[in-house]
Amino acid sequence: MKNETLVNKKKIVIVGGGAGGLELATRLGKKLGKKQRAEITLVDAQNTHFWKPLLHEVAAGSLNAFEDELSYLAQAKWNHFRFIPGKMESINRANKSIGLSPILDGNGQQVVPARTLSYDQLVIAVGSTANDFNTPGAREHCLFLDNRQQAERIHTTLINHYLHAQASGNDASKLRIAIIGAGATGVELAAELHFAAIELARYGLDAIKPEHLEVTIIEGGERILPALPVRISSSVHKQLNKMGIRVMTQQLVSEIQAGGVTTRDGEFIESDLRIWAAGIKAPEFLSQMDGLKTNRINQLIVRPTLQTTLDDQIYSMGDCASCTLTDSKNESITIPPRAQAAHQQASLLAKSLIAQANGAAPLEFNYKDYGSLISLSRFSAVGNLMGAITGDMMIEGTLAKWFYISLYRMHQMTLFGKLRTGTLILKDLISRTTRPQLKLH
Ligand SMILES: Cc1cc2nc3c(=O)[nH]c(=O)nc-3n(C[C@H](O)[C@H](O)[C@H](O)COP(=O)(O)OP(=O)(O)OC[C@H]3O[C@@H](n4cnc5c(N)ncnc54)[C@H](O)[C@@H]3O)c2cc1C
Structure with missing residues (x-):
């Protein structure tokens, strides 16, 4: 039976x-x-x-x-x-x-x-995965952010640039990063790289000063975060500018080369590292x-x-x-x-x-649709909450950051249940006090 x-x-x-x-x-x-x-x-x-x-x-x-x-x-x-x-x-x-x-x-x-x-x-x-729309040179000269291996490759490449600059003894070294696509992925990555630049200098990799990490986001549409409401897009744009991140809109990328990105208008944006974060397929x-x-x-x-x-x-x-x-x-x-x-x-x-x-x-x-939240690294988050009680409410700062983090905790809750998720939160809080703010290797 x-x-x-x-x-x-x-x-x-x-x-x-x-x-x-x-x-x-x-x-x-x-x-x-x-x-x-x-x-x-x-x-x-x-x-x-x-x-x-x-x-x-x-x-x-x-x-x-x-x-x-x-x-x-x-x-x-x-x-x-x-x-x-x-x-x-x-x-x-x-x-x-x-x-x-x-x-x-x-x-x-x-x-x-x-x-x-x-x-x-x-x-x-x-x-x-990201959609490079068969842009010439994209596959050869860009890094992508579709899975863990690719994310780790970006991190290793970043650290290697810092190690190289440190060994060169030139304490005015620069690192230019071009991010293609100003959707959530591109924007959040740019803010996270800004945070990394500050932390790397703090831990002694200071040949590239935080202000010498030059991040440019190149977007084909009229504004960043085209899928989100205009007010979120404007607020995030201002915050990116404050971080010193250059944002270029209405710039379609026509080709990627080893040393930079060419737009359809013929502008060439020099870059040491290029990350493709536009579109999906x-x-x-x-x-x-x-x-x-x-x-x-x-x-x-x-x-x-x-x-x-x-x-x-x-x-x-x-x-x-x-x-x-x-x-x-x-x-x-x-x-x-x-x-x-x-x-x-x-x-x-x-x-x-x-x-x-x-x-x-x-x-x-x-x-x-419960709204959207954009994380700007440790600094802040911006987004809107949509619910029966809140209506369509824009939130920013620490509160928004808490809601952003709660998305992952909800995923963990589905996978592990409340008790284990609680234990994991505790573990994360404790381990934060025992390791550097940034992965340095
Ligand atoms: C950097 C980044 C930030 C993001 N931030 C947000 C955010 O803040 N909020 C938000 O709502 N969304 C965000 N997204 C989008 C979100 O990650 C996706 O919408 C979500 O992961 C889609 O879930 P999924 O289950 O469809 O696919 P995935 O989570 O991508 O999972 C697909 C799985 O399929 C497996 N797989 C692929 N091909 C095969 C195959 N041929 N055979 C077997 N297995 C296969 C993969 O290994 C993977 O495990 C972000 C995406 C990125 C890249």
């Missing part, structure tokens, strides 16, 4: 254990996996989870990624789901299976061969998914139930999904690629898949 139950158990496979996917796997594991009502499997190309909105802090060194990474195997064990490492590369909808590419070691030797994995219900939550393999419909940036088009257009058993959520809903004013809204949206979709999908296990129909997603 036990074997029969195991054989008949529904297989729910979630691909991508990011801001949305890991929350979903954790919720389903606790509700369906624990009671043996379904077999929940999470697949991810990495072995550990790291919350993506913290990447700019890793890049600048204000956060050590090792302290906040979470092993998928451990989370799976604690929450009654299975973790399979692997990168999804294909799907066979007729056979209800996905293909995972081989896992290779650092020398290109095969560690695990290519595999197929069957599913009854599949959730694709593979996130997005979903992974390319999604556009060849056995007929599943995608948009021009490879996002899978989903219905309000988060089911893909052609296949009721395949769902998608988070940055890699394009979901358009109709709001209470009968206006069409496209769900933005944000952690807040991935979190809400994970929560809805968990309820929906549990309801379906009980014989109900799929539930529909309803997005609530």
